[in-house]
Amino acid sequence: MxxxxxxxxxxxxxxxxxxxxxxxxxxxxxxxxxxxxxxxxxxxxxxxxxxxxxxxxxxSPSLLQETDLPLTSYPIDLIIEYLKHAHFIFIKHKLPYMAGLVQGFNAQHDDYLSVERDLKVVFPLFVEDFIHHIYEEEDNLFSYIRSLERAVKGNYNPTRLFYLLERSSLHKFAAEHEAHDDEMEGIRSITRDYKMSSDTPLHIKVLYNELKEFEKSLIIHARIENEILFPKAMALENKVKKLYFEKTKFN
Structure with missing residues (x-):
């Protein structure tokens, strides 16, 4: 054009x-x-x-999107950096944009009046919960994995490592993570799975498409964590436990 x-x-x-x-x-x-x-x-x-x-x-929009990177072959520290970058895009770019769309939502269509009302209540709560989950994941899960990385290289205090292994468990992190895997269930319910028709107003089309694309990104993100990060981290955790208990056995 x-x-x-x-x-x-x-x-x-x-x-x-x-x-x-x-x-x-x-x-x-x-x-x-x-x-x-x-x-x-x-x-x-x-x-x-x-x-x-x-x-x-x-x-030629220079929008940062999920890519088909060979993450399985990446070391665990790079996988964490990739996930943290995705968190940054979600929090600083995608969520503010969608929040603006929701805030400016003016249905002007009988079929979407209740959707407008409900989304204006639910979406800010979703954002608050989502951001809390992201920061909690970075502060706890990612921090724990980085501590395991340092420990496997011999950089650890035995007492602190003992309490870290007692207090934390990747199986527990994985179970808690699984509970957050379908964070957009409520929004799908409100929008009836983003149902649109030929006379759906443009604003709603844009909003629904953004919500669908965001959900796709979350699914990819969760798959990377569940299928790549956690297996690598669990192998690392087992290695640290073995090294630690072998060392203490001879002391």
């Missing part, structure tokens, strides 16, 4: 054509539902933005 046609198309049209455009515009400070009838060029003038820069991002 030629650049001139992008400049002169309405924001609503661009988002209707590709819902990812709404995400790109959001990070330029443009809420598509507030400027849907204006052209891209008109909005850029209002916002003091360089239209060429916005066009470049719309045409």
């Amino acid at each position: 030629e650049e001139v046609s992008w400049k002169n198309r309405r924001i609503g049209e661009l988002v209707e054509e590709n819902h990812v455009h709404a995400y790109v515009l959001f990070y330029f400070g443009i809420k598509f539902y507030e400027f849907s009838e204006l052209t891209l060029e008109q909005v850029c003038l209002q916002k003091g933005l360089r239209v060429e820069q916005v066009l470049r991002e719309l045409e």
Whole structure:
């Protein structure tokens, strides 16, 4: 599509054509539902933005997405860094964007009035619980695994290691993690599995598509933790226990 046609198309049209455009515009400070009838060029003038820069991002959005990295072959410290980076994207990018969509939700459609009401109550609670879970995971699980890494390299205090192994267990972490694996069940229920029809308003289409994509990312994220991180961490934990008890046996 030629650049001139992008400049002169309405924001609503661009988002209707590709819902990812709404995400790109959001990070330029443009809420598509507030400027849907204006052209891209008109909005850029209002916002003091360089239209060429916005066009470049719309045409080739540099959005960070889940990739098919060979994580199974990665050392455990790199897997943790990958997961922490995904946490950062969730908390600093995806959740604020979706929260803005929910906050600006104005159903204007009888089929979605109850959805609007319920999402405005439930989604902030979901965000609060999700962020708490993320930080708890980093402070406890990731911290524990890093301690195991140091211990297997011989960098540990025997007394502290004893209490760490007594207090923590990867089987317990895994069980608690499994309980959080379907965090979006309530949102799916409210939206009736993101059900849409031909006359669904654009704002709702964008919101539902973002929620679906976020859920897909969470499923991939959980699979990486369950199928790659935990098995590697459990093997590490067993190795540390064996080293520790062999050492104490001869003291």
